[in-house]
Amino acid sequence: MDSKDKKSFKDIIGEVIFRHDTPSSKAFDIVLLVLIVTSIIAVMLESVKAIDEKYHELLMILEWVLTIMFTIEYLLRLYTADRKWAYITSFYGIIDLISIIPTYLSLLSLPTKYFSTVRILRLLRIFRIFKLTQFLGESKVLISALKASRPKITVFLTTVLLCAVIIGAVMYMVEEDAAGFTSIPRSIYWAIVTLTTVGYGDIAPQTPFGQFLAMIVMVLGYGIIAVPTGIVSAELAKAQPSEETQVCYICDTLDLPKGDQFCKNCGTELGKL
Numbered sequence: 475m476d477s478k479d480k481k482s483f484k485d486i487i488g489e490v491i492f493r494h495d496t497p498s499s500k501a502f503d504i505v506l507l508v509l510i511v512t513s514i515i516a517v518m519l520e521s522v523k524a525i526d527e528k529y530h531e532l533l534m535i536l537e538w539v540l541t542i543m544f545t546i547e548y549l550l551r552l553y554t555a556d557r558k559w560a561y562i563t564s565f566y567g568i569i570d571l572i573s574i575i576p577t578y579l580s581l582l583s584l585p586t587k588y589f590s591t592v593r594i595l596r597l598l599r600i601f602r603i604f605k606l607t608q609f610l611g612e613s614k615v616l617i618s619a620l621k622a623s624r625p626k627i628t629v630f631l632t633t634v635l636l637c638a639v640i641i642g643a644v645m646y647m648v649e650e651d652a653a654g655f656t657s658i659p660r661s662i663y664w665a666i667v668t669l670t671t672v673g674y675g676d677i678a679p680q681t682p683f684g685q686f687l688a689m690i691v692m693v694l695g696y697g698i699i700a701v702p703t704g705i706v707s708a709e710l711a712k713a714q715p716s717e718e719t720q721v722c723y724i725c726d727t728l729d730l731p732k733g734d735q736f737c738k739n740c741g742t743e744l745g746k747l
Contacts, residue, residue, distance in 0.1 A: 488554030491547070506547070510596050513540040517591055541577040544593075548574060569595045619709035626705045634669065634698060641665040641691060645684060653680045671695040 481489075493499040513536075519525045520533045548570045555561040562571075573596060576589040642662030649655040654677035655664065664677045668691045679688050 484554050487550055488556075491551055491554060507597060509540055509543065510593050513537065513544075514591055514594050516540070537577060541574055544570075544574050566596070569593075615710070619706055619712075622709040622712070623702075623705045627702055630701055630705070637694075638662050638665040638669060641669075641687065644687065645679065648681055648687075649679055649684045650681075653678065653684075655679075665691060668692060669695045669698055671699065 489496065490498050490502050516533050516536050520530070520537075526533065551561060551567075551570065552558055561567045569592065573593040576592075639658075639662055642665040643658055645664060646655050646658045646661040649661075655661045660677070667674055667677075668688060671692070679685050
């Protein structure tokens with residue numbers, strides 16, 4: 475065989491790590507997903523005091539073994555990526571890095587270990603592994619709708635906050651401290667809780683006027699909940715998903731035309747998924 479046709483160690487590792495269309499790369503991805511789920515479960519179990527007291531040392535060893543494995547995987551991805559900066563700044567590149575940092579920061583006695591649950595975002599790779607990249611395109615439609623809704627929702631939320639301040643100030647004036655309305659900020663807290671129909675019940679008006687105002691706020695709350703839903707729904711109806719796009723598996727650019735052979739963002743060869 476010609477030496478030019480032989481794949482280097484870097485090419486072989488890169489194919490296993492980044493590709494999703496070969497038996498070895500699929501096996502790697504599935505094992506990776508299993509390890510991610512295992513690490514998340516371990517972190518959750520460690521937060522249960524009864525389990526942590528009995529298996530603390532075992533859970534710590536498991537966490538460090540998995541963290542070291544994820545660190546090696548990240549370094550290999552960085553080593554084999556043709557455009558390293560494109561991978562580092564991509565969504566998955568950032569998540570891969572963030573997922574291993576909390577465990578190392580815990581060595582400095584910082585309470586960051588439980589932030590390792592961010593690793594669950596790495597499970598989004600399942601869409602590409604199992605040929606479900608069309609759902610990534612649908613996510614772009616949702617993001618576009620949310621961006622288009624931003625000005626209207628900003629105005630809406632500002633209005634709601636202003637109303638909450640006014641209602642809170644009124645409740646502070648008509649209610650006694652014994653009812654829980656000890657300050658305007660505390661009263662604003664009650665107004666927001668009531669407007670959102672959460673209703674913790676830790677503060678409740680006692681005067682007739684306060685109870686009447688509370689009823690008005692409760693009724694308004696149902697209408698307030700419906701407004702942002704309607705705004706986003708209207709924008710979703712306007713957004714049209716494109717069926718003529720593909721996804722870059724390195725930098726995760728979603729709106730690449732089907733006919734393109736290379737990613738316009740990072741230059742990666744497309745059509746590998």
